[in-house]
Each structure stands twice: as structure tokens, then as C-alpha cells.
Amino acid sequence: MTGRRVDRSWALYERALEHIPLGTQTHSKAARSALRGVEPCYIARGKGCRVWDLDGNEYIDFRNGLGPITLGYSHPGVDEAVRRRLDEGTIFSYPHPLEAELAARLVAWIPCAEQVRFLKTGGEAMAATHRLARAFTGRDKVLTCGYHGWLNSTGVGVPAATQATYRALPWGDAGPYEDALKAEPIAAVSVACAYAEAERGDPFLAELRALTERYGALLVFDEIVTGFRLDRAGAQGYFGVVPDLAVFAKGMSNGVPLSCYAGRREVMELAERASISSTFGGDTLGLAAAMAVLDAYEAEDVVAGLWSRGEKVQQGFNQHCARLGIAAELRGLPPMAQWIFADDRFQDFNAEVLKRGVIVFSVCYPSFAHRAADLDAALAAMGEALATLAVR
Numbered sequence: 001m002t003g004r005r006v007d008r009s010w011a012l013y014e015r016a017l018e019h020i021p022l023g024t025q026t027h028s029k030a031a032r033s034a035l036r037g038v039e040p041c042y043i044a045r046g047k048g049c050r051v052w053d054l055d056g057n058e059y060i061d062f063r064n065g066l067g068p069i070t071l072g073y074s075h076p077g078v079d080e081a082v083r084r085r086l087d088e089g090t091i092f093s094y095p096h097p098l099e100a101e102l103a104a105r106l107v108a109w110i111p112c113a114e115q116v117r118f119l120k121t122g123g124e125a126m127a128a129t130h131r132l133a134r135a136f137t138g139r140d141k142v143l144t145c146g147y148h149g150w151l152n153s154t155g156v157g158v159p160a161a162t163q164a165t166y167r168a169l170p171w172g173d174a175g176p177y178e179d180a181l182k183a184e185p186i187a188a189v190s191v192a193c194a195y196a197e198a199e200r201g202d203p204f205l206a207e208l209r210a211l212t213e214r215y216g217a218l219l220v221f222d223e224i225v226t227g228f229r230l231d232r233a234g235a236q237g238y239f240g241v242v243p244d245l246a247v248f249a250k251g252m253s254n255g256v257p258l259s260c261y262a263g264r265r266e267v268m269e270l271a272e273r274a275s276i277s278s279t280f281g282g283d284t285l286g287l288a289a290a291m292a293v294l295d296a297y298e299a300e301d302v303v304a305g306l307w308s309r310g311e312k313v314q315q316g317f318n319q320h321c322a323r324l325g326i327a328a329e330l331r332g333l334p335p336m337a338q339w340i341f342a343d344d345r346f347q348d349f350n351a352e353v354l355k356r357g358v359i360v361f362s363v364c365y366p367s368f369a370h371r372a373a374d375l376d377a378a379l380a381a382m383g384e385a386l387a388t389l390a391v392r
């Protein structure tokens, strides 16, 4: 386990802080000062379920890029598809045929999708769905559940008038949504699954479906994490509830930037009047990667693989906790369960598994590239890490 040093990582991180606020573009990737000397601030490369940091240390990774890596890093099929496009050009002054080809495949895959359009990040695609819902209903207010990306947040720097058009409500109980829908005109109810309580999607999402229909609001599913993970078609596939609009991103292209918003034709057709347009939406790298991802999911039951790998980690971790008497649990549905520790001890656990060559995140993201031996090794490291917590 020991002998790992991350000095080069931390030295570069200190330098990066001079030029980059937070040292990185993604809040959840920022190094934590409490994990100084343990956390690898920089990953230099990845293959399968393993990554190597700037100092050359190897890890079994359960962060997986914060969710997008479902097939494993440097997946041969995805990489080859991207390389082919690099040889022929990646963006043109007219669309590449891949736009139409991928859209047709996604329409066949995703229950709510009569039409599909592409962007680059999950957050901007969520913003597109909110704009479409407002254009369609002529109403401003959106009820949100969960994180939808920085564009759709409230807080510092967001005009008060914009903030007033959002209201965040909790996951799992349709009551507050019914009250809000009754009280004023609502354009959309926009929902991302809560990780630790995801199973409450039944009956919650069906109840939201009925309520939005009754009150003339649109139902939007944020499938950015659930898509290509919980089910090929995300929460709508898993829970059998069809929203009006949905957004897919992360797992759709195994880490190559691409997002899509999809849904009912009459709503999607407002995209032109609503001026939703992006220079890079149709770049061929993301589209080619997504085509290769769909091929991989068609060739093998990747989703079943994510479930079985997630179940193994969940059961193993929870057994360690029970054996050691530690008040912690990996809770939720196995492809995206969340670590819940009493007494804020997740960070201690995080440090101890890092020392033993395992990277974790608040959500445990198994990938199809985790083989049985990788999971056994990771669970052994987790058991040792938990044992150090038990004696503190």
C-alpha cells in the first residue's frame, strides 16, 4: 500500500492555482487540502478501470471521470472511431452525416425521443430543455430536483429575476410538487435522480408524470448520469415513465464531449424559434464516439455488467462495514450508489483507499472494464481502509 508519493501532482497544482481559479475546471475534481500529500491532483492517463497519476502511481478508479466512463478508459472501439474522424476532419461548415445517423439511433433507443439535438455539455442541454419548456407553455417557472449543471443554478451572479424562475424541491415526495403546480403556472418539472434514494423513483416519477399532465407543465428528465448506466435509456427506461424531454450526456460517448436533448416533436421543433444553436454541437468526435458506444452496448449487455459490478462493490463494502461495526453504507441502485458515512468520515475513508491505490467519489461509478479481480483488489483495499477507521 504505502510508498506512494504525489509530490509532483501537488507541486503542479500549486502552480496551476496561480493561473486557474480552483486549479481546475470542474469543482468536484479540485484537490482537497485535507488530502494533501495523499490525493493525486492530476491523472496522466487511463486504461480500462485503471488510471496513473502524474507521479506514476496506479489506481483502480471508481470516479470514472465523474460518471462518463462506462466502458472503461481508452476503450478500443471508441478510440478507433475518434481516430478515424481525426483523419478526415472534425467540424465542417455543413453538418456531417453522423448527426442524422446518431439521431436516428437515439430515437430508436430512447422512449421519449421523437427528435434529438446535440450540444457539448449536460448543463447546456438542460438549459435548452428549460427554454423549450418555457417556449412551449408560455410560462416561466421551472421546478427543479437535483443538480442540472452550472447554467441552471441559483446563487451568486444569477440575476434575482432569473432566480425567481426556479424553485428547487426535494426528491422522492410528489406532495410539494403538487402544491407548487396548484399555486402558479409552471413550465416544467425538471428531475435528476437522487443517488442514495434512487429506488424511490417508483412511484415518484410516475406521480410527477400524472401531475405535470394535469397541470399543463412539461416533465423533463435529467438523464446525464442515469442514461447508459441505470438502463440504456436511463431512468425513463428503468422506471418506465416517459417524460416530455430528456437530456443525455456523460455515458453516451464514454467521455468524449457530447450531450443531447431529446423529446416530443412539437416541443423540440421550437428549437429554431428559441435560438438554441451551437458551433460545436455537431463535431464529429463526440458523434463518432457515441456511435461506437451504442455499438458496444448492442454487442454486449453493458448495463447488466454495470449492475453486477456495482452490486459486488455494494455488497462487499457493506459487509466490511457490518463486520467492523462502522456506521457507513454504500446506498442506492448499484450502477450509481452513494457512499453515506455517519460522522463525516467519508474523507478519511477516501484518504485511506487512495493510499491503497483506489480512487472513489461520493457516488460509486463502476465501469464495464472493472473485472472480478479488480473488484476483489479494490474491496480488499476498502476493507483495510475501513479497518483503520474502526480503530480510530
Ligand SMILES: Cc1ncc(COP(=O)(O)O)c(C=O)c1O
Pocket: 066, 120, 121, 122, 123, 124, 126, 146, 147, 148, 149, 150, 192, 222, 224, 225, 249
Ligand atoms: C445529474 C447531473 N446533471 C447535470 C450535470 C451537468 O453536466 P455538465 O457538467 O456536463 O454540464 C451533471 C454533472 O455532473 C449531473 O451529474
